[in-house]
Amino acid sequence: MRQDHPRVAIVGTGNIARVHARALAAVAGQTGQSEQAGQSGRTGQTAPLVAVMDADERQLKSFGTEFGVRGTYRELADLLSHGRPDLVLVCTPPSSHGEVALGCLRAGVSVLVEKPPTISLREFDELAAADGGPGPPWFATVFQHRFGSGQRRLKALAASGVLGRPLVTICHTTWYRDQAYFDVPWRGRWDTEGGGPTMGHGIHQMDMLLDVLGEWTEVSAVAGTLARDMPTEDVSLAHVRFGSGAVASVVNSVLSPREETYLRFDFERATVEVTHLYGYGDDDWRVTPAPGCEDEVLAAWRDAASGTRSGHAAQFARVLAALAAGQRPPVGPAEARRTLALVAGIYASAFTGRPVTPGQLAPGTPFYGQMNGGNPAW
Ligand SMILES: NC(=O)c1ccc[n+]([C@@H]2O[C@H](COP(=O)([O-])OP(=O)(O)OC[C@H]3O[C@@H](n4cnc5c(N)ncnc54)[C@H](O)[C@@H]3O)[C@@H](O)[C@H]2O)c1
DSSP states (O other): OOOSSOOEEEEOOSHHHHHHHHHHHHHHHHHSOOTTTTOOOOSSOOOOEEEEEOSOHHHHHHHHHHHTOOEEESSHHHHHHHHOOSEEEEOSOGGGHHHHHHHHHHTTOEEEEOSSSOSSHHHHHHHHHHSOTTSSSOEEEOOGGGSSHHHHHHHHHHHHTTTOOEEEEEEEEEEEOOHHHHTSTTTTOTTTTSSSHHHHTHHHHHHHHHHHHOOEEEEEEEEEOSSSSSSSOSEEEEEEEETTSOEEEEEEESEEEEEEEEEEEEESSEEEEEEESSOOOGGGEEEEEOTTOHHHHHHHHHHSOOOOOSSHHHHHHHHHHHHHTTOOOSSOHHHHHHHHHHHHHHHHHHHHTSOBOGGGGOTTSHHHHOTTTTOOOO
8 A cells, every 4th residue: 555645653752763753854855745844745755743652751742842743642552543653663762662563563553663673583573473464564673774875885786796706794883882871771781672782783784784795694702791880791793604605703892982883895806895983975985896897896886876874864765665655665574683683693602602503593592582592691
């Protein structure tokens, strides 16, 4: 069913919800009207924010006032019945994603869930089972760095064969978060966030890695809590093997005063790198062809789509376009599960001291039910 004018709601009106509201407004501004502005649509789909819900009255009121949203609710059932959304953006802390998203899907409402989609593979599979298949209600995950033109160019060129086989990859999330950041009650705990920086920060970059390289086959990892006072890791390092034969080196740290996000893909015919922090533009990418491949590689890179920064607006534009076309949006269950499974694999390997394959994370195994496999700490 095509939805040119979807009614969008947000559950959880904290920090990231504000990024969502602004990104929605930016996309709606490009494509048509905003409900609050009451103007007539110009072209394509529009995305008015019709309702919000938060368990905390103060948060709810301040968000409603800031963004001019009339429908404010304390209960999910009220949001769904009175707000009548077509799409709910789930922006609550991670441990409630599963319950909120399931409530929406069971009411026939599609959901776009912030990362991490759930705090365990078990919860994730419950959600995937409630997904309506090809039609709504569907569930998708926010991984906004898939949607900048640099990543889309890289993915397209890799798929076209112009870069040759992928061989060696580096995926570094070396960020800095002080103790106060982890003093927020839900952060850095197994039961509320499902992990530390592997689950909460590096997951974005690992998702970019898998978006290009596809199925991972084995991971070996170490992790530890070196400097912050919290039960989860504050750093993890992993080696990952892929079905293609490619290998990757992954670092997830919140202990790195000079912050940087760095991904490097060495293919047979070129190195492609991106260096940025929290979001990239075209200028953050660098392509170095192998000797003899210069003309073909650089021409292919130059001719591919450009001009889109990574970020929520880039993903929302794709989501709204998919709704308008009556299609599922990108980052459906299979893709998000692969990324979540790599996070689970890193924890499983770090806790057990052995390499882990996706098969070892099957239902009934310890790291399927909980990211820490029931272990209290490292
Ligand atoms: N994609 C990104 O780059 C990015 C960046 C930051 C955060 N996030 C993710 O966004 C999510 C929220 O993070 P945040 O920093 O905005 O958190 P936050 O603590 O600022 O806001 C969460 C809000 O949810 C409300 N809430 C809690 N439980 C609820 C429930 N069951 N029902 C309704 N409301 C509830 C809280 O009252 C609060 O207002 C997390 O999953 C986080 O990982 C993603």
